[in-house]
Amino acid sequence: MRIARWKHGAEIGEGFVIGDGVVPFPDGLRVAEVLAEGLDAAHALFTRVDTATATPLADVRLLAPLVPAAIRDFVAFEEHVEGVSASVDGKSEVVPEWYQAPTFYFTNPHTVLGPGxxxxxxxxxxxxxxxxxxxxxxxxxxxxxxxxxxxxxARHIFGYTIMNDWSARDVQSREMKVRLGPAKGKDFGTTLGPWIVTADELAPFLDADGFLAVHAEVFVNGTLIGEDLVSNMGWPFPELVAYAARNSRVVPGDVLGSGTVGNGGCLGELWGRAGELTPPPLAEGDEVRMTVEGIGELIGFVGTAASTPELVPARSRSRQRTRD
Known part of the structure; x- marks a missing residue:
């Protein structure tokens, strides 16, 4: 099954993508409610859809397929770490701690973007x-x-979607020197879509070790920049979810990114390997197109840089311990 959110005129619809059309959930349900009921309930709901209410995909504008409860983003690809560490930190390495456990950061659920x-x-x-x-x-x-x-x-994995974690590498590099982050280098935008494909649809791609062997590609202005098998990640998805739930909880609507695939899954990896900004950084007007086998295509565009107030540096303080 494919599950989506869309805008049709002034109305926002939520439901299934069937063939070349979208069909609202029965009973006026929303994606958040379907996730809260679980995958088995979603299959039962699918049997009740009224295909007579379908609207052609060409007539709607797809939105991000859910409003995330939270977004955790892992760094699960060794090859990515090797390359991007040189670009961000000035030294190409995979620290021993990377191998000990999956690592993630929380990113901003309030700046999620949709297809296009x-x-x-x-x-x-x-x-x-x-x-x-x-x-x-x-x-x-x-x-x-x-x-x-x-x-x-694994039983909590409802489905999968494509994720583009937009990144300002120079901002990220500065803030991570303070031993925290990334924060402002990341939280201005995360694109999700085009829809959620339920876990059972991708089950045939699971290899003998439980890794999801789907092919992923990324193009900038039509030029292939990188490609990889998602099965090259260091941990399979159920282990990432289990780590996120360790001394904590995952809840319906949470999104967990795999981290960037290797072999050119981002420009930063290629900059680190080349020692120069080749291919060039993204610029206003660029189109970034991502495809993942079994899911589809996600396109995003680069717009004008946001106008923001000037940063104020830290003030020098006396470290006085009592008031006069």
């Missing part, structure tokens, strides 16, 4: 994309989503 949307970046000289596959969390009967085993975590 234009990102408004900060002032940056090194605007980049990141090609990722993301899991969307749903409910699992009898589970509260906390402290999951990998087996239990």
């Amino acid at each position: 949307d234009t990102v408004s970046p900060p002032k940056t000289e090194r605007l980049d994309f990141e090609l990722e596959l993301a899991v969307v969390i749903g409910s699992s009967p009898g589970s509260d989503g906390a402290n999951l085993t990998a087996e239990a975590a």
Whole structure:
């Protein structure tokens, strides 16, 4: 099944993508409610759709397929870490700690973009994309989503969507020197879409070790920049979900990105390997097109840099411990 949100005229619709059309959920349900009911309930709901209410895909504008409860973004591809560390940190390495456990950061659920949307970046000289596959969390009967085993975590994977983690590499590099972040280097935009493909649809791509062996590509203005198999990640998705739930919880509507695929899944990796900004950073008007086998295509555009107030540097303070 494919699940989407769309705008048709002044109305926002939520439902299934069937063939070349979109069909609203029965009973006026929303994506968030379907995720909260879980995958089995979604299959039952699919049997009740009224295809007579279908609207051609060509007549609607697709939105991000969900309003995320939270977004965690992992860094699960060793090859990406090797290349991008030189671009961001000035030294190409994979630290030993990377191998010990999956690592993620939280990004901004309030700046999510949909298919065909234009990102408004900060002032940056090194605007980049990141090609990722993301899991969307749903409910699992009898589970509260906390402290999951990998087996239990797999039952919380409702489906998958494509994720473009837009990145301002120069901003990211500055703030991570403070041993925190990324923050402003990332949180201005994350594109999701074009829809959620349910986990059962991609099950045939699982390899013998449980990794999802789908092919992913990214193009800038029609030129292929990178491609990889998602199965090259260091941990399969259920283990990422289990780690996110460790001493914590995952809930329906959470989005967990795989991190950037290797072999040119972002420009930063290629800059680090080449020692120069080749291919060039993204510029206003550029089109970034991502494709993932079994899901489809996600396109985003680069817009004008946002106008923001000037930054104020830290003030020098006396470190006095008591008031006069």
